[in-house]
Amino acid sequence: MAVAGQRRRRKEERPGEIVEAAFEEFARSGFMATKLDDVAARAGITKGTIYLYFPSKEDLFLATMHEMSRPSREHLAALTAAPQGSAMAILRTHFAFEYAQMVEDRRTREIIRMLLAEVSRFPDLADRWRAEVIGPEVEALRRVVRYGVERGEFRPSAAEQFPHLLFAPVIMACTWRLMFGDDHALDGSAYLDGHLDLLERGLMFGSRPNPSPSAGEGAPRSGAGEGTTLPEGARP
Amino acid sequence: MAVAGQRRRRKEERPGEIVEAAFEEFARSGFMATKLDDVAARAGITKGTIYLYFPSKEDLFLATMHEMSRPSREHLAALTAAPQGSAMAILRTHFAFEYAQMVEDRRTREIIRMLLAEVSRFPDLADRWRAEVIGPEVEALRRVVRYGVERGEFRPSAAEQFPHLLFAPVIMACTWRLMFGDDHALDGSAYLDGHLDLLERGLMFGSRPNPSPSAGEGAPRSGAGEGTTLPEGARP
Amino acid sequence: MAVAGQRRRRKEERPGEIVEAAFEEFARSGFMATKLDDVAARAGITKGTIYLYFPSKEDLFLATMHEMSRPSREHLAALTAAPQGSAMAILRTHFAFEYAQMVEDRRTREIIRMLLAEVSRFPDLADRWRAEVIGPEVEALRRVVRYGVERGEFRPSAAEQFPHLLFAPVIMACTWRLMFGDDHALDGSAYLDGHLDLLERGLMFGSRPNPSPSAGEGAPRSGAGEGTTLPEGARP
Amino acid sequence: MAVAGQRRRRKEERPGEIVEAAFEEFARSGFMATKLDDVAARAGITKGTIYLYFPSKEDLFLATMHEMSRPSREHLAALTAAPQGSAMAILRTHFAFEYAQMVEDRRTREIIRMLLAEVSRFPDLADRWRAEVIGPEVEALRRVVRYGVERGEFRPSAAEQFPHLLFAPVIMACTWRLMFGDDHALDGSAYLDGHLDLLERGLMFGSRPNPSPSAGEGAPRSGAGEGTTLPEGARP
DNA sequence: AATGAATGAGCCTTCATTCAT
DNA sequence: CATGAATGAAGGCTCATTCAT
Secondary structure (H helix, E strand, C coil): CHHHHHHHHHHHHHHHHHHHHHHHHHHHHHHHHCCHHHHHHHHCCCHHHHHHHCCCHHHHHHHHHHHHCHHHHHHHHHHCCCCCCCHHHHHHHHHHHHHHHHHHCHHHHHHHHHHHHHCCCCHHHHHHHHHHHHHHHHHHHHHHHHHHHHCCCCCCCHHHHCCHHHHHHHHHHHHHHHHHCHHHCCCCHHHHHHHHHHHHHCCECCCCCCCCHHHHHHCCCCCCCCCCCCCHHHCC | CHHHHHHHHHHHHHHHHHHHHHHHHHHHHHHHHCCHHHHHHHHCCCHHHHHHHCCCHHHHHHHHHHHHCHHHHHHHHHHCCCCCCCHHHHHHHHHHHHHHHHHHCHHHHHHHHHHHHHCCCCHHHHHHHHHHHHHHHHHHHHHHHHHHHHCCCECCCHHHHCCHHHHHHHHHHHHHHHHHCHHHCCCCHHHHHHHHHHHHHCCCCCCCCCCCCCCCCCCCCCCCCCCCCCCHHHCC | CHHHHHHHHHHHHHHHHHHHHHHHHHHHHHHHHCCHHHHHHHHCCCHHHHHHHCCCHHHHHHHHHHHHCHHHHHHHHHHCCCCCCCHHHHHHHHHHHHHHHHHHCHHHHHHHHHHHHHCCCCHHHHHHHHHHHHHHHHHHHHHHHHHHHHCCCECCCCCCCCCHHHHHHHHHHHHHHHHHCHHHCCCCHHHHHHHHHHHHHCCECCCCCCCCHHHHHHCCCCCCCCCCCCCHHHCC | CHHHHHHHHHHHHHHHHHHHHHHHHHHHHHHHHCCHHHHHHHHCCCHHHHHHHCCCHHHHHHHHHHHHCHHHHHHHHHHCCCCCCCHHHHHHHHHHHHHHHHHHCHHHHHHHHHHHHHCCCCHHHHHHHHHHHHHHHHHHHHHHHHHHHHCCCECCCCCCCCCHHHHHHHHHHHHHHHHHCHHHCCCCHHHHHHHHHHHHHCCECCCCCCCCCCCCCCCCCCCCCCCCCCCHHHCC
16 A cells, blocks of 8 residues: 555656756756756656656657746736835835846746747747746736836836836846856845846936036046935935 | 969858858757758858868857857957046947847847857856956946946946946847847837936936835835845845 | 566677677678678667667777687686696697687687787787787796606707797688688698697708708608608618 | 979879878778878878879779788799708798798788788788789798708608798797787797797607606607607707 | 869767567 | 667768869
């Protein structure tokens, strides 16, 4: 009985174990360079067994991508709720979550890598990702921006048209880490803080471009008081 | 004589033609899935000829990456010049250039894709790209930001520590187009304008916390400094 | 169960079958010119199967040489026993054996051919053959010669320093047959008898060159000629 | 004029230079593994030039073998002259020559190696070698032996039927050096002296059974008692 | 005569896939 | 369900051969 239980449990877990192993190998080497022998070895089974659960290497890859992107898809529900409270607070919460997901979670990072790498072989993958993950997220962000504008919190800006601009630092940190490795990662909360700070305050002191660039080096430097306080004159 | 010239020119042009064809195939299919037969066919030669100029597929790939990233490397010189005039104007010029290069130029886009895809197989490639292209660019941006701060044009911000934040929308547009294709590209000058607008003005109207019509916890925090409070769960 | 036995036996027999087929092809064509396709075809399998048992063509060659030279290596034990009886009898027995092995056994002949042909590609092969086969044999022969000298059976001679001289006719017959084919083989027991006769009696009648070359054609010819015994009358 | 002379001389020497280079490469690597590129490089020309003089790699090999075996063929003339003086002296002279040729001359050695290695690919080569070199030599030796027997210098023996037996130590030294390298060569005049000594005197003291100190079956067989017993003092 | 760029057939090796057990 | 031996279609790379110059 116990054995049968083991067996059954085993049987139900097999596909997950295979997908798990496949993910590691696909992430390491890409689709073409991944050998089913290595996947099988990592899963502790033999090559033939993979074919009991997946009809081909391509199907295994698709299943792996689908399975591994499940958290990203599920997380979307939280974002689509009706916005409440300050728009900036919503963005803070959202990007903290996004950062944890797309930068610090190795799996999501690797999903991104594989999507980029295998688009021409699996065009549907990117399509689905856009339809089911990124697209909804962009729309949700757009709604938050509009919500902030409507409540007078945000000024009207291109962020309504391109919520991607808000999202960009997350993608930057993700691709940066994908490309240069964990040792050169941009993470740490300072990066996220900087991201949110720029979102909130913008790069420049005032609300409009400095009217006297011609002053050149003579341009009035803000005093010792670093920065966040502005000369009165610059304020309305 | 003219004929000999033809011959010689042929010989001199061959490597370039092969690299050109290789780039297309590598960009389309990735390193592993690219067949030298296809490269040869695209170059209008036969497979053996490739080996007259490149000792192996890997060398061809490396040569292709090197050759195709030459514009990016050469363009750096312009950026390292001593800054003059308004910092914002420098950024405008720079990002216009970057946008044209990393988003609208298909080749640079595909270089990025291959770097991301083949990092584990060619770790040196990413290292060199960081050392020779992205790293210098980040440093140059950092200098511009400092210059802007010193001349009182910019407020002190995390952009000094993470110039990547300024760069991020370019990467976003690049990866977006890589992943979803030209039909879903974010380009058009509106995106760049929005990027620059956000850079210049920030997302919000003023530098001071909005009087927060609804008050409450959602009110945007003043920039007084350290940042944003995050939900506990989102912190590493 | 019987079927499983078949399977298992198959698996166990495969390497031997492959080595067998490989030997024939390598012997026929040499290492470079041998196609694994031909080896596979001869073994009744496909090319890929070879790689289930041997990691490369070179390894297959080495395994083939090792396997095929096993009889030669094993036969050495008999030679290293302490000599008993007449030294000449020992030599007779030994060379009869060697002749059967190195001349009449096609496999050993072909091993010799391959050793000679592939020395520059597989230098270790010849080294091992010298250390494990020929070297010990030469030493064993040297012991027999010394034994013969010690018991007053043999005169002291260069054969102590160069037992190869005793061995040479075997090598001659081996290479002769390798080079000119079975149709021109030197074999038959007459050659071995002649070899042993020369060993025993030497080429000349007396202890010193005939003092009367002037006798010329008139020199007394031995009668019937064949055979080692001469008519009494022919002797002084 | 001088240039033209150079050119002409060059042109006439080219085939010889190519054959020279080809010999080194064929000897090193065998027919199949030899690259015409390497031959050309060694000859200081380019690959295409080889085809101006030899229609194919096979022809080049055949020409190389023919050219390199010329000394062996030419030397035969000396052997076919009518024998004069003592047969043993003829043999001495002959084997000294043969030894210098087949053992100490690297080229002849390598010719032997190639003949053995490539027989199945170039069957005619061995045939011609037998017909033009080895065969005549064997016949010449046979004549010398008969001459020695007729003049009473040699006893009748199997050497008449198998002159190869006399020749064998030369082949042994040749193949030994081919197989184990110059460092393990058997050469030095001691080997040749031993060879000639065995030829002349035989391995055993006398033609008559040794009084057999231990008697028994081990006693050396008696020849018919044909006075080959030597004065003790004449023996080393 | 000589070059050397180009060819293309061929071989070793790999690996996704199949199937008998 | 699981195995693993076997397959066979490719693909990277080599090299003898050709030919325009």
